[in-house]
Amino acid sequence: MPKTLRAKVITVGDSAVGKSAITQVFHSDGAHFPKSYSMTVGVELCVKSVNIPDTNDCVELYIYDSAGKELYSDYVHKFWEHPSVVMVVFDVTNETSFKSCQKWLERVKNKTNQELPGVLVGNKIDLVGRRVISPKIAREFAMKNSLEYCECSAKEMENVEAAFYFVANAFYRLYEEKVEVMNTLV
Template sequence: MVVLRAKCIIVGNATVGKSALTQVFHSDGSHFPKSYAMTIGVELCVKTVHIPETNDAVELFLYDSAGKETFSDYVHQFWDQPSVTMVVFDVTNPDSFKSCNKWIERVRAAAGQDIPAVLVGNKIDLEGRRNLGSNTAEEYANQKGIRYFECSAKEQENVDAPFYYLANEFYRLYQSKIEIMKTLSE
């Protein structure tokens, strides 16, 4: 059995639901924060994701980062060598979507390389207030070479999918490196 550890940086503007997504995923859906307290700095939690059809697992160290520019210098201290990243926006807030490019570039600069990433449109339960279509976000994600997911932390809809995708991508990269090492040693 192999247990890998991956540093997952979760970024996006303030109030897009990063903390809610993280807490719902971490608690297996048993905890949705009903009162809102803005994240100051970074909140860390860990969750193990088992890789299907193996005995292996990836421990995701989830770094839920503050979205306010006021905390950006402090937050960047925790972004050293991320393994995977999640960029979150609010489907009812077009400005949060426009900021995704800034967040992707910041994380890629911290990673020093391209890393597995996902774009997550949160708050799909607010369909009547939605200001951004899925096609626009999907096209943007494709241009950036990342996967797009939509979810609702409040309704616990599709919350696990982006996290499981990132864990599986990290594991896939590990397997690729093992194969390269095997061919070099032959």
Template structure:
């Protein structure tokens, strides 16, 4: 059994639901916190994710960072050596979707060798009647950036595990590719 550790940054504008998404994932979609305080720096959570069809496990160190620009200087140092990113936007906010480019560029600048497992998450599907970002638009942007796309509702506990399982599998795949490369050299 291989136990890997991956530093995963949750990034996106303030109030898109990053903290709610992490809490839903950590509680295995069993509990939604109704009251949140604004994240002013970084909160770190660790969650193991078993890799299907293997005995391996990836421990995701989830860095839930503030989406407020005024806190970015404080948050930036916590992003060093990031291995994965979970970009989150609110499907009812075009501005939060447009900001994903900035957040992704910042994370890629911190990734060793530029390799970064990543997902784009459109959150708040429970507010679909107020949607301003179409599924196809977000999916196309994500594919163009090499990211997998998911839509979730942390409030309704819908699909909250899928982005993190995808990140763990992608990180595990990157690990196996590096291992094969090293073994081919030796």
């Protein structure tokens, strides 16, 4: 019998790195890129199902797109209760946004008191001439923090779904492992 699992994805990163654009492009299957930027105040929620390959199951992702401005941090943290996975986004043309990834991970860990499966996402790869963070440096950071690494361009709608498919599959594997452990206890 097919299962539908629900996963809470918290999306974090500095302001203007493209968290909302990535979320909206994924949610709309590439049909919508927000051409006019409006800063996220607090948290925006999107829901989308991802089918798990080689099964009849799916994971319904509840994507909490968090504001990146410090001004909203106290408010945003209230929405980080009981996350399943984390997505940390930075702008490949902005070194400060990359350096802030450590701060965002620490905030999530302090709030959740646990290691979460997750993904580091380098956005804005379409701005080739302005790139300052190499894929190698980003991959090393991701590996050091037990994260997967993906790059995308929300504007060009390139590879946006990869990070979401990764977190859906990671959550599904974690669920299956826990079910297996529970079955051995019976």
